[in-house]
Amino acid sequence: MNYNWNWGVLFEQQYFDWIVSGTLWTLYLSIAASILAFVLGSVIGIMRTLENKVLRFIATTYVEIFRNIPLLVQMFLWYFVFPEVVSTDFGTWLKQDMPNPEFTSAFFCLGTYTASRVAEQVRSGINSISQGISQAGYATGLSTYQLYVNVLLPLAFRIIIPPMTSEFLTVFKNSSLALTIGLLELTARSNMVMDFTFQGFEAYTAATVIYVTITLIVTLLMQRVEDKTQIPGFIAKR
Numbered sequence: 001m002n003y004n005w006n007w008g009v010l011f012e013q014q015y016f017d018w019i020v021s022g023t024l025w026t027l028y029l030s031i032a033a034s035i036l037a038f039v040l041g042s043v044i045g046i047m048r049t050l051e052n053k054v055l056r057f058i059a060t061t062y063v064e065i066f067r068n069i070p071l072l073v074q075m076f077l078w079y080f081v082f083p084e085v086v087s088t089d090f091g092t093w094l095k096q097d098m099p100n101p102e103f104t105s106a107f108f109c110l111g112t113y114t115a116s117r118v119a120e121q122v123r124s125g126i127n128s129i130s131q132g133i134s135q136a137g138y139a140t141g142l143s144t145y146q147l148y149v150n151v152l153l154p155l156a157f158r159i160i161i162p163p164m165t166s167e168f169l170t171v172f173k174n175s176s177l178a179l180t181i182g183l184l185e186l187t188a189r190s191n192m193v194m195d196f197t198f199q200g201f202e203a204y205t206a207a208t209v210i211y212v213t214i215t216l217i218v219t220l221l222m223q224r225v226e227d228k229t230q231i232p233g234f235i236a237k238r
Contacts, residue, residue: 006199010206015193022189023210029106029185030172036111037171038164041118046148048123059119066116072177074113079105079181106178114171121163125156158229165222169215186210 009015047059066074079102083091098104129152137147179188186207193203 003201004199005202006197007202009193009197009199010202015197018189018192019186019206019210022184022186022207025103025184026172026175026186027214029103029110029175029178029183032107033110033114033175034168034171036107037114037118037167040112041115042122042153044115044119045122045126046153048119049126050144063116063119066113067120071109071113071174072180075106075109075177075181078109102178102181102183105181106175106183110171110174110178114167114174117167117170118164121160121167122156125160126152128159129155155231158231161222161226161229165219165226168222169218172211172214172218 010019044059044062047055048063050056069077082105083094085091086094095101133151133155134147137151142150175185176187178185179191184192190203190207193206194200197203
């Protein structure tokens with residue numbers, strides 16, 4: 001194998017700074033998108049379990065649209081198409097004057113896409129709770145709002161911790177697609193290191209180690225949360 005190994009290139013100031021910067025942008029994007037996905041996905045998931053047919057239809061339509069369009073296509077739609085179909089002034093602001101348009105577009109795209117998946121987790125968590133619990137809540141005089149806030153959601157969120165962990169890990173991996181619209185996150189910075197040094201193996205190995213480290217930390221933290229919030233009969237002990 002005729003390859004000039006040079007691991008030291010990763011610690012040269014310029015390239016080291018690029019890797020650190022890319023890692024930080026990956027973390028910013030992933031955390032922000034995860035928060036949006038959790039909040040929006042929870043609302044959509046709740047709507048899918050309500051008796052109101054209109055709200056259920058709206059929520060189901062959202063899930064089917066966002067879940068079934070490839071994320072890369074959605075990234076292009078948010079960044080390249082959406083500014084062209086709104087008013088000229090607003091479109092110009094989106095493309096030129098909005099602070100960090102690449103990050104903002106990636107944030108909304110990744111957040112709304114993941115929200116459609118989170119919504120299904122929330123819906124399944126609520127539906128897995130026995131109807132007897134809901135009936136008992138109504139029998140004690142709770143309103144639908146009180147039933148969800150005080151009974152169903154606290155149970156559902158604890159039940160779905162394992163699948164939600166998987167969804168949020170996917171956010172970190174999917175954040176790499178933001179390079180296609182110009183966000184200099186970790187994968188994009190690794191590409192830059194390779195282009196400038198021709199040390200592709202070292203650059204992508206560093207990115208791989210960072211991605212694996214982040215996901216392992218998240219996994220361990222969520223396992224800790226799961227252990228602390230287990231509900232006997234709902235979540236089996238490992």
